[in-house]
Amino acid sequence: MSAPNHHHIFIVTGPAGCGKSTVAKFLSERYGFHYIEGDDFHPKANIEKMSNGQPLNDADRWDWLIILRDEALRNLKQGHKGVVVTCSALKKKYRDVIRTARLYDDEDPDVALHFVYLQASLETLLERVGNRKGHYMKDQMVKSQLEALEEPDEEEIEKLKDCDIVDVSGTPDDVQRLASGVVDKILQKDGMHITGAL
Ligand SMILES: Nc1ncnc2c1ncn2[C@@H]1O[C@H](COP(=O)(O)OP(=O)(O)OP(=O)(O)O)[C@@H](O)[C@H]1O
Numbered sequence: 001m002s003a004p005n006h007h008h009i010f011i012v013t014g015p016a017g018c019g020k021s022t023v024a025k026f027l028s029e030r031y032g033f034h035y036i037e038g039d040d041f042h043p044k045a046n047i048e049k050m051s052n053g054q055p056l057n058d059a060d061r062w063d064w065l066i067i068l069r070d071e072a073l074r075n076l077k078q079g080h081k082g083v084v085v086t087c088s089a090l091k092k093k094y095r096d097v098i099r100t101a102r103l104y105d106d107e108d109p110d111v112a113l114h115f116v117y118l119q120a121s122l123e124t125l126l127e128r129v130g131n132r133k134g135h136y137m138k139d140q141m142v143k144s145q146l147e148a149l150e151e152p153d154e155e156e157i158e159k160l161k162d163c164d165i166v167d168v169s170g171t172p173d174d175v176q177r178l179a180s181g182v183v184d185k186i187l188q189k190d191g192m193h194i195t196g197a198l
């Protein structure tokens with residue numbers, strides 16, 4: 001594959017269990033981009049809180065969002081052409097924090113930033129979180145994730161043109177096909193030659 005013209009930050013978003021890590025790993029391998037697991041950057045206190053069954057609030061999340069934004073930019077500066085970051089980014093104001101990466105970027109041409117929102121029903125999330133063993137996020141937390149969730153709506157999508165929605169109700173293969181369909185299109189538009197159609 002050739003490189004795209006711009007540097008790219010892809011943020012794979014959605015509530016616990018929607019498949020962020022699975023999709024982000026796949027995308028990073030497909031395009032040769034650096035993978036950043038957002039959960040690895042939560043302060044210890046946040047992980048402890050979630051492990052104890054307490055949902056995070058805005059104050060718990062602000063610094064973490066800034067850390068992820070800066071980590072993405074740092075990796076681009078080190079020479080990666082793209083990064084794929086997992087980050088729940090449940091609310092629009094959280095996505096707005098990540099969007100400020102564009103202000104702090106001194107690459108030329110400017111960095112391109114996109115959100116890939118993984119859309120899943122309550123039932124799907126409960127099933128996937130329930131099947132997963134040994135994770136700090138238990139299935140009783142899923143409801144609170146959906147209560148906090150603000151999906152990208154028509155206004156955000158139309159106005160900011162940096163969000164795509166991927167339905168993740170299908171098998172991992174189905175989801176990979178849908179997610180790479182979205183990302184292939186963005187990267188091809190930016191001059192990347194992509195081999196290996198799914
Ligand atoms: N399309 C799919 N169909 C069935 N199971 C899936 C699918 N995608 C992921 N899974 C499984 O669901 C569980 C959650 O996936 P994953 O860890 O990728 O989600 P996540 O959004 O990163 O979760 P979290 O944010 O809670 O860490 C995992 O056990 C994973 O193997």
Ligand SMILES: O=C(O)[C@H](O)[C@@H](O)[C@H](O)[C@H](O)CO
Nearest residue numbers: 015016017039056088089137
């Ligand atoms: O904003 C949040 O509440 C968190 O980032 C969560 O979404 C979890 O860390 C993740 O999903 C692990 O299950």
